[in-house]
Amino acid sequence: MSEAPSVIGFYSPTEDEEIWKTRIERDLPTFQFELLEQVEEKRLVEYALVWSPPNGLLKTFENLKAIFVLGAGVDALLRDPDLPKVPIVRLEDAGMAQQMAHYVIYGVLRFQRRFEDYENFQMIKQWEPLVNIEPIEQFPVGVMGLGAIGSVVAEQVSKLGFPVLGWSASPKEIDGICTFYGDDGLASFLARARVVVDLLPLTTATEKLLNRDFLSRMSADAFLINIGRGGHLIEDDLLEALEKKVIAGAMLDVFEREPLSAESLLWSHPKVIVTPHVSGITMPQVALDQIISNIKLLESDGIPMALVDRKKGY
Amino acid sequence: MSEAPSVIGFYSPTEDEEIWKTRIERDLPTFQFELLEQVEEKRLVEYALVWSPPNGLLKTFENLKAIFVLGAGVDALLRDPDLPKVPIVRLEDAGMAQQMAHYVIYGVLRFQRRFEDYENFQMIKQWEPLVNIEPIEQFPVGVMGLGAIGSVVAEQVSKLGFPVLGWSASPKEIDGICTFYGDDGLASFLARARVVVDLLPLTTATEKLLNRDFLSRMSADAFLINIGRGGHLIEDDLLEALEKKVIAGAMLDVFEREPLSAESLLWSHPKVIVTPHVSGITMPQVALDQIISNIKLLESDGIPMALVDRKKGY
Numbered sequence: 001m002s003e004a005p006s007v008i009g010f011y012s013p014t015e016d017e018e019i020w021k022t023r024i025e026r027d028l029p030t031f032q033f034e035l036l037e038q039v040e041e042k043r044l045v046e047y048a049l050v051w052s053p054p055n056g057l058l059k060t061f062e063n064l065k066a067i068f069v070l071g072a073g074v075d076a077l078l079r080d081p082d083l084p085k086v087p088i089v090r091l092e093d094a095g096m097a098q099q100m101a102h103y104v105i106y107g108v109l110r111f112q113r114r115f116e117d118y119e120n121f122q123m124i125k126q127w128e129p130l131v132n133i134e135p136i137e138q139f140p141v142g143v144m145g146l147g148a149i150g151s152v153v154a155e156q157v158s159k160l161g162f163p164v165l166g167w168s169a170s171p172k173e174i175d176g177i178c179t180f181y182g183d184d185g186l187a188s189f190l191a192r193a194r195v196v197v198d199l200l201p202l203t204t205a206t207e208k209l210l211n212r213d214f215l216s217r218m219s220a221d222a223f224l225i226n227i228g229r230g231g232h233l234i235e236d237d238l239l240e241a242l243e244k245k246v247i248a249g250a251m252l253d254v255f256e257r258e259p260l261s262a263e264s265l266l267w268s269h270p271k272v273i274v275t276p277h278v279s280g281i282t283m284p285q286v287a288l289d290q291i292i293s294n295i296k297l298l299e300s301d302g303i304p305m306a307l308v309d310r311k312k313g314y
Numbered sequence: 315m316s317e318a319p320s321v322i323g324f325y326s327p328t329e330d331e332e333i334w335k336t337r338i339e340r341d342l343p344t345f346q347f348e349l350l351e352q353v354e355e356k357r358l359v360e361y362a363l364v365w366s367p368p369n370g371l372l373k374t375f376e377n378l379k380a381i382f383v384l385g386a387g388v389d390a391l392l393r394d395p396d397l398p399k400v401p402i403v404r405l406e407d408a409g410m411a412q413q414m415a416h417y418v419i420y421g422v423l424r425f426q427r428r429f430e431d432y433e434n435f436q437m438i439k440q441w442e443p444l445v446n447i448e449p450i451e452q453f454p455v456g457v458m459g460l461g462a463i464g465s466v467v468a469e470q471v472s473k474l475g476f477p478v479l480g481w482s483a484s485p486k487e488i489d490g491i492c493t494f495y496g497d498d499g500l501a502s503f504l505a506r507a508r509v510v511v512d513l514l515p516l517t518t519a520t521e522k523l524l525n526r527d528f529l530s531r532m533s534a535d536a537f538l539i540n541i542g543r544g545g546h547l548i549e550d551d552l553l554e555a556l557e558k559k560v561i562a563g564a565m566l567d568v569f570e571r572e573p574l575s576a577e578s579l580l581w582s583h584p585k586v587i588v589t590p591h592v593s594g595i596t597m598p599q600v601a602l603d604q605i606i607s608n609i610k611l612l613e614s615d616g617i618p619m620a621l622v623d624r625k626k627g628y
Contacts (some may be wrong), residue, residue, distance in 0.1 A: 014445075021549075025387065071455060095449070098450075102423050102427065102450075102474065103427070105419065105423065105474070106417055106420060106423040106424065106427065106429060107539070109419065109420040110418050110420065113420065113564075115420060115589075117593075118587075118588075118589045118590070119587075121590070122581060122587070122588045122589075125570075125576045125581040125582070127573035127574055127590045128590060129590045129591060129595075130618070131328075131595065133381075133595065135409070136412075136416075142380075156474065157450070159473050159474075160412075160415075160470065160473075162410055182621070188406065229522065231617050258441075259441035260441055262439045267439040268439070272433075273433075273436070274432075274436045275429075275432045275442045276432070276435070276441045276442060277437075277443060278427075278432075278443050278447070279445065281443075281447065283449070285364065
């Protein structure tokens with residue numbers, strides 16, 4: 001019995017497990033890689049690598065030492081009422097911050113340079129230079145959430161010359177970025193940002209934060225980019241705000257329910273860009289680097305990076 | 315007669331002359347600002363500020379000391395057979411480099427992240443994450459022309475993490491960018507770039523450079539961005555290359571004839587983005603800063619910045 005190797009178990013509805021198996025078995029040779037749903041000797045599983053596991057799956061592994069989430073958000077996992085009381089480790093970045101920064105930059109430039117108007121002109125073969133493009137100095141980009149991802153997004157947008165504002169729950173300082181915090185700071189932040197980028201974690205404090213009241217505090221010529229969590233935004237409130245010209249437009253990558261239903265009015269709204277949760281995709285090799293070094297840390301009684309605080313919810 | 319003030323004359327089919335008049339009269343009070351076509355005492359005109367003046371207009375000013383071009387390109391001006399033999403000064407930047415860098419970044423991200431595909435999916439309400447997005451490491455951006463504008467474009471694209479290649483007629487070194495030069499370097503440059511950005515000046519050497527032969531040396535999954543000059547590109551060769559899948563797509567801001575004729579097949583080609591010469595728009599105040607300080611330099615017998623070399627053509 002002491003001869004059987006410990007198991008690293010894996011569960012993901014989307015990832016190609018072969019990539020994960022190969023790296024784990026090469027870099028952690030004392031472990032065996034198995035799919036969590038196919039493990040026979042459940043007590044051998046010491047680490048679980050998971051994305052969106054069904055509720056109750058994890059509680060069946062009595063000797064679990066830690067759970068690794070294959071993404072940055074852990075809100076879905078924390079809703080499992082039977083979640084084992086072991087450390088939860090999320091991905092710190094895995095190439096996602098840069099991808100998300102690029103997504104934001106694309107959206108900001110599309111709004112500021114009015115590329116959508118040029119697309120419409122092209123469709124009707126109309127040569128129509130827009131001479132009143134606003135200079136970037138008048139186009140501050142506001143980033144909500146200044147963690148591992150938000151701070152990279154803020155920095156990359158700032159490098160392009162745009163003024164960048166930042167908002168977070170507690171005070172933070174980032175070079176070259178004008179930061180605000182808490183409820184008191186939110187009003188000034190929203191009044192000044194031409195683009196509001198949501199990158200907050202989903203917690204009880206941020207759920208439904210992007211509601212009618214929030215949108216009404218944005219300026220009428222401002223745009224919303226949601227790459228945080230679908231649970232932040234009340235989609236009906238956004239549709240109403242767009243109809244009433246409370247804000248100018250939105251680019252959404254996350255939704256209340258995914259996949260977004262074909263019935264949703266967001267798909268066909270002329271002021272909404274819909275993308276299917278692709279602003280930041282896990283890059284397996286970068287994720288594996290992090291997970292492998294965290295397992296090595298745990299095995300030598302160290303403390304892993306990016307440990308989740310269950311109370312805070314991220 | 316010695317009492318009459320010297321004149322700074324202005325000609326532009328698009329600019330609002332009031333902005334120019336106000337700054338010139340404030341910062342160069344010994345001069346009078348007049349429209350070149352309305353000047354009565356032509357011999358009083360010492361400096362001409364022009365964009366696309368009709369051939370022959372400038373030769374009528376016998377005491378001209380210098381010509382300032384309100385843009386970066388001087389090819390149209392140099393084709394005036396009666397162009398006075400005085401120094402020609404172009405704008406060095408005037409905010410254009412950053413605007414052009416942003417235009418390129420928008421195009422590169424649109425290609426690499428396949429935002430056009432997502433637009434098409436949105437139209438048919440289809441939730442379709444594309445999981446095989448190529449990492450930026452496999453998406454080198456090649457910039458042709460490494461002058462005042464090209465070097466800023468190369469640098470800003472590089473800051474986003476994309477590998478950047480550069481090509482110029484003569485050898486140039488830029489930190490962090492892999493540079494090529496001359497005819498010999500062109501083949502390797504074109505074979506490696508996933509996006510080829512044309513920012514060359516229009517000279518006899520670069521006219522019609524972007525022809526069938528050039529396009530055939532690009533890779534089949536590569537994109538062309540032309541923000542240089544319309545005279546570089548043979549539009550029929552591009553259409554043929556797109557039909558035959560010799561290259562993957564193009565984003566064009568300049569054309570053989572502008573405005574682009576409604577008859578052009580470029581407007582409706584699914585692989586072509588057409589914008590109406592807006593990648594870099596002169597920002598009057600920045601241009602005025604340069605022109606005013608150059609006139610002060612000339613008045614104190616100094617040498618102005620960004621003097622055009624008529625032989626080179628830029």
